[in-house]
Amino acid sequence: MESIIQSLISGIVVGSIYALIALGFVLIYKSTAVINFAQGELLMFGAYLCLTLVVVLKIPFWIAFVSTLIAAALVGLLLERLFLRPMIGEPAISIIMLTIGLASFLKGIIHVIWGSETLVYPSIFPTEPLNIGGIVVSQVYLYSVFFAVICLILFNVFFRFSRSGIAMRAVANDQQAAQSMGISIKKIFAIAWAIAAVVAGVGGILIGNINGVNASLGSFGLKVFPAVILGGLDSIPGAILGGFIIGILEALSGIYLDPVFEGGSKEVVPFIVLVVVLMIRPYGLFGTEEIEKV
Amino acid sequence: MAIKCGVFKTTYEEDSAIWQTKVSKFWIALLLIVLIAFPFVFQGSRYLLYVCNSVLIAVIAAIGLNILTGFTGQISLGHGAFMGVGAYASGYLMTHLGMPFIVCVVVAGCVTAIVGMIFGIPSLRLKGLYLAIATLAAQVILEFVFVRWRAVTGGSQGMLVPPAQIGGFAFDSDFKFYFLALAFTLMAVLIAKNIVRTKSGRAFMAIRDRYISAEIIGVPIFQYKLISFGISSFFAGVAGSLWAHYIGIITPEHFNVMISIQYLSMIIIGGLGSIYGSIMGAVFMTLLPEVLRLISGLFSNQYPILVNIFGAIxxxxxxxxxxxxxxxxxxxxxxxxxxxxxxxxxxxxxx
Known part of the structure; x- marks a missing residue:
């Protein structure tokens, strides 16, 4: 029983990080109709950069954290300006392919700069585990969930009340109408990429603190797909819920199915559930149904 | 010998002819002669022949993916895994059931076609990016099967596959295999060229261009989508089977998601909805890493540091x-x- 609760908790923790990264996906998709396969690499970039700032340059974690996020935002802006803007108006498959190319490109650069061995964060959060009602939880986990939830709330507030947030929602809703109301679509696209990069950076730093930083972090980008699609590509609450569902599913299949299949079911079960859900609800749980006319 | 200098077609038959002019026939014949003569000239270089064989196999699989993605408009991220199904099926049939190579290839293609059609069922309801992710699910699930179904696939240790053999003649060297691969590739090109100008081919393109209109004029969409998945997977299965018999040992890593992405990039770089495009894309994307390897080999003498980060570069x-x-x-x-x-x-x- 205790082990089930333990792994449920770790499922929630991982799920909260999935939710964060999924949020980045949804953001980009909502405002630019692009699926970003390079999200995992942006995450890797954030994790590596923050680690370098903390370990090599001995900058206090909080300052490193903030400056990493600023750097991530700049990278997001740069990528959008250099690679994505020329592709406006191209078919979706070309743009997907471009982000796949981008993923490969970024991975190459990151690999050249930081090498391939696993690097470990110095213990930033207190190491002794907390005991909550008989359940032992390591503090890194708590902080991760805390950060993730803070970010999720911040973004919800941003979309609801801030000027650019509302502008982004307008663009997502109807690009032409938004443009005729005086919203600069280019600016919105740029902001979307910057925010997505920042979100990925936060996710990367959190994951890096839990698992260490190495090249396999990039695969998080693929792992988050089930979460995003499950919730519906263009729904922010969907992304958050999808993230938690996938995280918990992974944890549960780790306990119940791994003994049967000798491991590895963690990667597959989310996808199987995904296909089943999609067969019943083709646009995910909360995605907007596209009504097409001839 | 007249060179075509404009469009003078007056019938549909002329318009859809494979041999548009006598000149094109001449060039194709010349190309064939070069392709056949090529290995005799470079018989000594195993590496070059290996690259050529990889290109030929990639062409078959890329044509298959182009039928699905380029002609029917269904993005697939599972093509690598479908190749794997063909490879394992072929290997299993030969080693465990002792079937001859030709039977193995055809049956492997059919098995892959069935698997592809099963994973094509979500296309009944899913479109565009959602379908792309559903095919990614197919990739992940099949990869899991390759690793875990040890009785058939040999798990992560891989499966040993004997070389191809037709009527007592074994294609067991790069040189001999080249002709087998060439024959299969030519067949694949011809079959694909013909598929896209039949009723099914036109149905595929109608679905790609505007599926609602297609449905209204009487194209059974789901049926043709499944056919497209089947044909595409058949090509993948044949390519996978050839690859298995060529390389001799297959492991799940040969068919991971990176391979699927690579095939997608082949047809996009070559040209969606074009058979020639898939050939060019396959050639380009297979040669690119080899050329990069060559270049870095030249530089690594002067800058030994490059060797370590070469993969990343x-x-x-x-x-x-x-x-x-x-x-x-x-x-x-x-x-x-x-x-x-x-x-x-x-x-x-x-x-």
């Missing part, structure tokens, strides 16, 4: 090439080739 450049291609030639190599052709058609009076 190659990956980075690979990505960059895809990006630049998409930005500067979004319609692919095939479209560029057409432009060049059209220019020369009327040269020097191009107005």
């Amino acid at each position: 190659r990956e980075g450049i690979f990505g960059l090439v895809i990006i630049l291609f998409l930005i500067f030639e979004p319609d692919g190599l095939a479209a560029r080739w057409k432009t060049i052709q059209n220019y020369w058609k009327l040269w020097p009076f191009s107005y």
Whole structure:
């Protein structure tokens, strides 16, 4: 029983990080109709950069954290300006392919700069585990969930009340109408990429603190797909819920199915559930149904 | 020998003919002679023949993916896994059931077609990006099966596959295998060329261009989508089977998601909805890493540091090439080739 609760908790923790990264996906998709396969690499970039700032340059974690996020935002802006803007108006498959190319490109650069061995964060959060009602939880986990939830709330507030947030929602809703109301679509696209990069950076730093930083972090980008699609590509609450569902599913299949299949079911079960859900609800749980006319 | 200098077609038959002019027949014949003579000239270089064989196999699989993605408009991220199904099926049939090679290839293709059609069922309800992710699910699930179903696949240790053999003649060297691969590739090109100008081919394109209109004029969409998945997977299965018999040992890593992505990039760089495009894309994307390897080999003498990070540099450049291609030639190599052709058609009076 205790082990089930333990792994449920770790499922929630991982799920909260999935939710964060999924949020980045949804953001980009909502405002630019692009699926970003390079999200995992942006995450890797954030994790590596923050680690370098903390370990090599001995900058206090909080300052490193903030400056990493600023750097991530700049990278997001740069990528959008250099690679994505020329592709406006191209078919979706070309743009997907471009982000796949981008993923490969970024991975190459990151690999050249930081090498391939696993690097470990110095213990930033207190190491002794907390005991909550008989359940032992390591503090890194708590902080991760805390950060993730803070970010999720911040973004919800941003979309609801801030000027650019509302502008982004307008663009997502109807690009032409938004443009005729005086919203600069280019600016919105740029902001979307910057925010997505920042979100990925936060996710990367959190994951890096839990698992260490190495090249396999990039695969998080693929792992988050089930979460995003499950919730519906263009729904922010969907992304958050999808993230938690996938995280918990992974944890549960780790306990119940791994003994049967000798491991590895963690990667597959989310996808199987995904296909089943999609067969019943083709646009995910909360995605907007596209009504097409001839 | 007249050179075509304009469009003078008066019937549909002429328009859809594979041999448009006598000149094109001549060039194709010349190309064939070069392809057949090639291995005799470079018989000594095993590496070169290996690269050529990889290209030929990639062409078959890329054509298959182009039928699904380029002609029918269904994005697939599971093509690598479908190749794997063909490879394992073929290997299993030969080693455990002792079937002859030709039977193995055909049955492997059919098995893959069935698997592909099963994973094509979500296309009944899913469209576009959602379908792309559903095929990604197919990739992940099949990879899991390759690793875990040890009784058939040999798990992560891999499966040993004997070389291809037809009527007592074993294709057990790069040189001999080249002709087998060439024969299969030519067949694949011809079959694909013919499929896309039949009723099914036109149905595929109608579904791609506007599926609602297609449905209204009486194209059973789901049926043709499944057929497209089946044909595409059949090609993948045959390619996988050839690869298995060529390389001799297959492991799940040969068919991971990176391979699927690579095939997708082949057809996008080559040109979606174009058989020639898939050939050019397959050639380009298979040669690119080899050329990069060659270049880095030249530099690594002077800068030994490069050897360590070579893999990373190659990956980075690979990505960059895809990006630049998409930005500067979004319609692919095939479209560029057409432009060049059209220019020369009327040269020097191009107005």
